[in-house]
Amino acid sequence: MGDSLKGRAALVTGSTSGIGLAMARALAGEGCSVMLNGLGDPGECEKIRADLAAETGAEIGYHPADMSKPAEIRDAVAKTVEAFGGLNILVNNAGIQHVAPIDAFPEEKWDAIIAINLSAAFHAIKAALPHLRKAGWGRIVNTASAHGLVASVNKSAYVAAKHGIMGLTKATAIETAEEPITCNAINPGWVRTPLVEAQIRARAEEKGVSVEDEAIALLSEKQPSKKFTTPEQLAGILLFLCSPAADQITGVPMVADGGWTSQ
Ligand code: NAD
Numbered sequence: 001m002g003d004s005l006k007g008r009a010a011l012v013t014g015s016t017s018g019i020g021l022a023m024a025r026a027l028a029g030e031g032c033s034v035m036l037n038g039l040g041d042p043g044e045c046e047k048i049r050a051d052l053a054a055e056t057g058a059e060i061g062y063h064p065a066d067m068s069k070p071a072e073i074r075d076a077v078a079k080t081v082e083a084f085g086g087l088n089i090l091v092n093n094a095g096i097q098h099v100a101p102i103d104a105f106p107e108e109k110w111d112a113i114i115a116i117n118l119s120a121a122f123h124a125i126k127a128a129l130p131h132l133r134k135a136g137w138g139r140i141v142n143t144a145s146a147h148g149l150v151a152s153v154n155k156s157a158y159v160a161a162k163h164g165i166m167g168l169t170k171a172t173a174i175e176t177a178e179e180p181i182t183c184n185a186i187n188p189g190w191v192r193t194p195l196v197e198a199q200i201r202a203r204a205e206e207k208g209v210s211v212e213d214e215a216i217a218l219l220s221e222k223q224p225s226k227k228f229t230t231p232e233q234l235a236g237i238l239l240f241l242c243s244p245a246a247d248q249i250t251g252v253p254m255v256a257d258g259g260w261t262s263q
Helices: 018-029 042-056 070-084 107-135 156-175 194-207 211-222 231-241
Strands: 009-012 033-037 060-063 089-092 138-143 181-188 253-256
Touching (some): 009 018, 018 033, 018 042, 018 089, 018 231, 033 070, 042 060, 060 070, 070 107, 107 138, 107 156, 138 156, 156 181, 181 231, 194 211
Parallel strands (some): 009 033, 009 089, 033 060, 089 138, 181 253
């Protein structure tokens, strides 16, 4: 990356765990100031912040915004600008999952998934755009999913939200196309984070098989490579999207799914 991210400022939502934390680590490793965000015990979040600052030497902040609350999302953007003197990179990554057939899908889970996995990105992009424009260089990256391109059974809210974020990615890309701002999606297949571990454990328990056997079964069903995508690989794609080589890439899915959506 050379020095191209040194002195830039980023907000990564849902970055106290999994993919978001790897993305924050990669940006900080390039000398970018990073505002972390995510739910969790305040002491644990502070430890994640302090560890990342010590590990990378970058300026690291933490904002506790709940991504289902638009006013808190706006505050996270404002506090990032206040802390770092501007904003260049917005990664909309926070996400949750709930698995159930439509006729048994709890309404409150639908509302929460649409709010956190889709509407939060709209609120964050709306609040961030004036700052990206002011800075004269901006990157918006939305963590979508293979489920932004194809469906799976019993994941109606997640699939709807992830397809929605693909639409929002394209709409943002064409509204900013003439500016030094791009907006893209990263579409992972299975990544073994706490979000997926919960699904593996639930399925293993239901079938009465071991967690490791069920992890292999999960991969075999969908991901032809039969390997999990790693958070570090996704962080690498984020860095690429922030590099000059990606200046003309906007509005597209960067798919890292081991062949899932090629079938
Ligand atoms: P994770 O559970 O490890 O991390 C999710 C993060 O989002 C955590 O930091 C959590 O605190 C945060 N979060 C959840 N609800 C929030 C809220 N209301 N407000 C603020 N933060 C909140 O999960 P992950 O697998 O790293 O998921 C990150 C993103 O990647 C999600 O958008 C997910 O849909 C997407 N994704 C994951 C996979 C996978 O296989 N793990 C595949 C495709 C896409």
